[in-house]
Amino acid sequence: MKDDDIIPGFKFVRMIYLGAEAELIHGIWASKDVVVKRRISKGYRMKELDLRIIWSRTLKETSLMHDAKKIGVLTPTVYHLNPKMGIIVMSFENFPTLRNTMLEGKEVDLKALGRTIGTLHAAGLVHGDLTPSNILLSPGGPILLDFGLGERTKEEEMFAEDLYLLKRSLDELLDGHAETAFRKILEGYSVGFVAKHEKIKAKIEEISKRGRYIRRGVHHV
Ligand SMILES: Nc1ncnc2c1ncn2[C@@H]1O[C@H](COP(=O)(O)OP(=O)(O)O)[C@@H](O)[C@H]1O
Ligand SMILES: [Mg+2]
Structure with a gap:
């Protein structure tokens, strides 16, 4: 072309x-x-x-x-x-992705990222593909990219799934050591989405258990 x-x-x-x-x-x-x-x-x-x-x-x-x-x-x-x-x-937003920043072992303001995601969800917007490559880190705060799979919704399950995907991709990136990082994200999230964060955290737990069950099931086959 x-x-x-x-x-x-x-x-x-x-x-x-x-x-x-x-x-x-x-x-x-x-x-x-x-x-x-x-x-x-x-x-x-x-x-x-x-x-x-x-x-x-x-x-x-x-x-x-x-x-x-x-x-x-x-x-x-x-x-x-x-x-x-x-x-x-x-x-053109000339900033590093969350993925590259984390791989380089640099400090990231994960609370700010969580707050941003909470703000998005509180407005009824789901990103749909929250992976570390779809987040750029600028001095003014995280910039979100790649909304092509996003939705407008009020469903708690969809907000939880959005966060669960991020948790899974962080786990992959950090070789299963994403607990602390994800906790910081949730801390920020509760500030961004005051009304529903408790319910959504419970949903993430639910999805997480379902996921483990399914994965175990697959291993046994
Ligand atoms: N506006 C932008 N400014 C700078 N880099 C960008 C921009 N949009 C995308 N990128 C870079 O290109 C990569 C792929 O873009 P993305 O929209 O996520 O495409 P895909 O749908 O194929 O994943 C991103 O991970 C990011 O590194
Ligand atoms: Mg992308």
Whole structure:
């Protein structure tokens, strides 16, 4: 794809990431550092279904980013959107991911991260893919990325699942030593979501037990 096909006047700088679902390109557009996220067609999906999934995830991602911003949760700023092509042009946030920061063993303000997630949930927004690669750490606070699987909901189970996914991915990252990190996240979470944090913590316990049971079951087969 030529630079001008992405958006007229776009200048390619470098490929940031090539995943199974999307490619992320750093470039310059309208004198700004931008990131182009372009969702990629999956060969194995029927073309129509494929276009529909790309279209809906692109729209969902940008609309949830916008809602998050309105309640003070940091996200990149969307400059341009082409849902048919699965393209989002957004601000380039030149900060490390939570994943890389933790792997380097650096200190992270996990309470602030928990508070951010609590604020998001208290406003009825679920992220849907809270992994350490989808969180950037800026001096102004955590920036959340990749809202394409997010939802608007009031269901406690969904908030708990959001946090449980983060717990699981931290466990994977820290070789099963995520207890302290997750406790700090929950401490912050209770400040961000005062009304429901107790109920949601109980739900996480429930999901966690279910998960262990299922995993044990799998081992015995
Ligand atoms: N606006 C941005 N500014 C800087 N880096 C970004 C931005 N958006 C995404 N990235 C980087 O690209 C990676 C992949 O982006 P993401 O939206 O999570 O795509 P995917 O859906 O394929 O996971 C992120 O983990 C992050 O490192
Ligand atoms: Mg991602």
